[in-house]
Amino acid sequence: MGRAEERRARQRGGRRAAPKGRRSSGAAGRGGIRRLFTWKKILGTFFGLCLLGMGAFIVLYMVIDIPEGNADAELQGNVYKYSDGSIMARRGYNREIVDLAKVPKDVQRTFVAAENKSFYKDSGVDLKGTARGLLNTVSGKGAQGGSTITQQYVKNYYLTQEQTVTRKLKELVISLKLDREKSKDYILAGYINTSYYGRGAYGIQAAAQAYYRVDAEDLTVEQGAYLAALLQAPNQYDWAIASDTGKKLAQERWNYVLDNMVEEKWLDGADRRGMKFPVPKEPKAVPGMEGQTGYLVEAANAALKQQLVAQGVAEDTKQADAMLDLGGYTITLNIDKKKQKALEEAVKEKLTSRLDPDKREVDADVQAGAASVDPKTGAVLAMYGGVDYVKHYRNNATRDDYQAASTFKPVILAAAVDQDAETQDGVPITANTIYDGTSERPVMDGGKEVGFAPPNEDDVNYDDITVQEAMNKSVNSVFAQMGIDVGMTEVVETAGELGMETEGMPPVPAQTLGSMGASPLEMAGVYATLANHGKKVTPAIVKSVEHKDRAVEFPDPIGEQVISREAADTVTSVLTGVVDDGTARVSVKDNPLRDGQDVAGKTGTSDNNKSAWFTGFTPGLVTSVGLFGEDDKSGTQVPMYRAAGVDYRVNGGGPPAEIWAAYTFGVMGEVTEFDLDTKQGNAVKKPSSSPSVSQSPSGTPSDEPTSEAPTTEAPPETSAPPSSAPPSSQPPTSEPPVDPTISTSPTFELPGGPEDPGGDEEQQ
Missing domain, CATH: 1.10.3810.10 (Biosynthetic peptidoglycan transglycosylase-like)
Structure with missing residues (x-):
């Protein structure tokens, strides 16, 4: 090739190069995209995918036939066993096919x-x-x-x-x-x-x-x-x-x-x-679910369904219902057959045998519920859900619609000790701290009234009183002030850590009187955590579950340390005073079956006597007993005054404590003692020297603070109504009586000892 030809070739290449550079910079690129994604191609791809999907569906339609009925839809039941492996109940399908024409x-x-x-x-x-x-x-x-x-x-x-x-x-x-x-x-x-x-x-x-x-x-x-x-x-x-x-x-x-x-x-x-909602009839238990069996089976079912959801086997409770009702489960409960029978007999002996609706209409409205837990394992060993699952469908042991009343007071003390809380005057809160126990004394916070001044039971004034004695006598004014001293947010948090359901529980002073709802099973768990030295106990009704197609594992009922051992043991020590010197003295302390057994517990009686409680424990067994006033026809909450033949008020120190004692002392076996890591409370032998003077919330030093255990006794459980003997405003003396048989309590009689009205009255 000559030079001229080479030059012309380079010129042709240069003319081509410029357009190529311009195309790569914009317009030509967009044109390429347009050629790649044209409307025809997009529509073609869409219709192609549709045809492909239709083809796949046609194949599926041809391949998939209507199968035989699912094997899971065949009749199959569940088996429920006691902890020893013996059969408690069998549950199967309740189904009868009817023609549509009918x-x-x-x-x-x-x-x-x-x-x-x-x-x-x-x-x-x-x-x-x-x-x-x-x-x-x-x-x-x-x-x-x-x-x-x-x-x-x-x-x-x-x-x-x-x-x-x-x-x-x-x-x-x-x-x-x-x-x-x-x-x-x-x-x-x-x-x-x-x-x-x-x-x-x-x-x-x-x-x-x-x-x-x-x-x-x-x-x-x-x-x-x-x-x-x-x-x-x-x-x-x-x-x-x-x-x-x-x-x-x-x-x-x-x-x-x-x-x-x-x-x-x-x-x-x-x-x-013109149509009105057709309220359905009360449930009628299927055969084999009579007595306590139905309550136990339903409680086990509820626990299993909850775990199926928690484990991810079921997406929600509705699916868990369906899975459980398909059957095939063998469910072993923690229920001890002997203890279960003993609890049923205790309720019959101390309560239901005394109820006579023909003689007293109120007796038809009394419901009992109880739960018994091993604080070392968390196992629910016995449960009383009601008179009969066939007659009363709702489980009184798990219902949480009645006020916990004074059984909540130990939670406040637990928060105080665990948080190293102090009174308004900077005095550490201990069993010997002195508070002003005057009835309807305004609760103070930083020198200002908080607008809450709860009355004590029957408006009794105690003046200066130790925390120990205030727990013994269930003095509302003391624990209302203590709740503010600790901080109600901290009190509610402690309640949740101990095992109470605190969702929707506002941190307000009225909660100090137990105005929240709780169940006997829930309170048994709270006190079991105290008995277990502050390690969380979550009551477990189910021991194990077997199924051919799936494994169901339950979490360990014993959890982590939620409050310090010192705090838990201090509360336990203080609660021994309720039994030995307080509102449960008559039913528990003097019971001939006790035989020296260490016992701690707390009574509770709610506003207008709609509920009455005793939750107590030995080192190896925690049991919570609740009595609830429920209208026999409407199901609404009603008072229980003079039910079961009591003179006036059905107190926690009455039938609930009597049921507890008959059951606990009947099954306890060898006598045991508390192992407490504390220097406080009724269970601790007090030194002879007097401690330094502590300040009351009002800022006034007590005249003669003492570390001696309170010697005043609670009034008898079965005395006359308050109206028959007006309460004296004379405070109990802190001096020991000369004659040990003479009580230094105020000169009046109360049914069941002084207890709080539970939280409603002060909110009115």
């Missing part, structure tokens, strides 16, 4: 109105709902509503409750096939006969009997609407055990069902307006 047409439609208004028109699936469910499953958001009746029936009868993409795809295909091959009546019959309605009832016939004591063919539209509403949340909407919120939601769901029926022209609007 179910009134209007009642059939309540289920359609509740779950799937388009049931009679759709193809068996809700594509939007299924797509939403698939997305939620993939994203980990859990189960969501939106399935048709056909899909729910397929899930109940042909598949499992697991939430996976594979299961949902199978559900979709089988639902489409089932809708093509079977009639709507066949599908609806299967749905209402396999669904779970709560109360152990499977199918509409069992549900009709469980809730209204009628056969399915005799159900009204109103009753049918309630049963249909139940399917959304059987336990939450069960009127017998529902909370106020649950009852409200159940009624809203019931209204929703009937309104949908009107909308679909299945119910006349005028008839709808």
